Amino acid sequence: MATVLLNEEKQQILNVVKDFCKKEIAPVAMELEHADEYPHDIVEKMKELGFFGFTIPEEHGGIGLDYVTYSLVIEEITRYWMSVSGILNSHLIMAHIVEKYGTEEQKSHYLPRFATGELRGGLALSEADAGTDIQNISTKAVLQGERYVINGTKMWITNARYGNTFILAAKTDLHVTPRYKGISLFIAEKGDGFFVQKDIDKLGYKGIKTCEILFEDYEVTKGTLIGAKEGEGFKQVLGGLELGRVNVAARGVGLARASFEDSIKYTQERRTFGKPIGEHQAIQLKIAEMGTRLEAARLLTQNAAQKLQNGERSDLEAGMAKLFATEAGFKNAEEAMRIHGGYGYTKEFAVERYYRDAPLMLIGEGTNELQKIIISKSLTEKYKI
Ligand SMILES: Cc1cc2nc3c(=O)[nH]c(=O)nc-3n(C[C@H](O)[C@H](O)[C@H](O)COP(=O)(O)OP(=O)(O)OC[C@H]3O[C@@H](n4cnc5c(N)ncnc54)[C@H](O)[C@@H]3O)c2cc1C
Secondary structure: OOOOOOOHHHHHHHHHHHHHHHHHHHHHHHHHHHHOOOOHHHHHHHHHHOHHHOOOOHHHOOOOOOHHHHHHHHHHHHHHOHHHHHHHHHHHHHHHHHHHHOOHHHHHHHHHHHHHOOOOEEEEOOEOOEOOOHHHOOOEEEEEOOEEEEEEEEEEEEOOOOOOEEEEEEEOOOOOOOHHHHEEEEEEEOOOOEEEEEEOOOOOOOOOOEEEEEEEEEEEEHHHEHHHOOOOHHHHHHHHHHHHHHHHHHHHHHHHHHHHHHHHHHHHHOEEOOEEHHHOHHHHHHHHHHHHHHHHHHHHHHHHHHHHHHOOOOHHHHHHHHHHHHHHHHHHHHHHHHHOHHHHOOOOOOHHHHHHHHHHHHHOOOOHHHHHHHHHHHHHHHOOO
């Protein structure tokens, strides 16, 4: 199976994560998932181990993991319970945006607190009428003296219930064209005027809360405007989503692997017509395809992570990795369900969770339809005659 050669230090970090997943996540994932309960204990242990600082540079108090190792870490966590990776992923995109575009004051104030998990949360970008079309947001930020006053409603905000800090996208100019030039990003901590309205009931991705947030005369200081410049938000979101696509691709790999590993075990245990089902050719074909899909997904994800690490432009590779790996997770989850027969459809086996979690990856960090458009444009540019 595809393995990248990690140096001793990185391998040790990965081993800590593997151990953590087996000891802390695997035994409770089913119970918490079905109770739709937030994993408070797991979060506290992740704080102690420094997981909230995985990709935050060491100079700012983080672990400073490179993106390839990080993709393996996310694969590992997702393999055991995707909801836990969701607690880290949007938090680390928030940190990535501050690191990439924040002022020196913002970096030194926020990044060490993000790394310990004292401040943690995610991204408050989407609204009821602005998902793919993020330029359509209507949340407004109006400068009054030294403070911005923000009004609007955000939808689908992961980590909003138990997180405390978010990158908030708002329009500082409602009339400018093109529309994206009116978007600015703020670092928003919970406080007066920040209301978590409700938890959205979802098909999967249980335990982790995804919420609607109302901002009503919510005030932030000028110092929270990322990069201290209005109108840069759209570019900053796109920069953050470079890491977001690697995150989501790695989650696709994690789901593809979970489905594959559970299935290959089951095909050796379950017997029909006097032999293990893995000896029936129809099942063998599925296992071959699932394993191949997993390998290809991991290689594409590592390639995209490496490009990001090198600081190279990686729209094409990240788009391909996100598209392929998440479709691999989706397809392997479906095949795992078929292989497990009736048992796969019950809550006794984890495959029903993979089957509910996988579709979200087709939607998050840019839907796969949008990825195809980005990939096609990049390819046409690359092969221009
Ligand atoms: C569980 C969950 C957690 C989430 N967490 C967060 C979060 O933490 N923070 C946050 O800001 N957002 C979050 N989101 C929102 C998520 O990013 C959006 O759902 C996603 O961007 C899609 O937007 P939409 O749902 O409005 O779909 P739409 O944009 O309405 O898309 C509907 C369909 O139209 C297609 N489509 C749209 N435009 C085009 C086009 N130009 N060309 C071709 N096809 C197109 C799409 O591909 C899709 O198939 C979350 C969503 C979910 C479900």
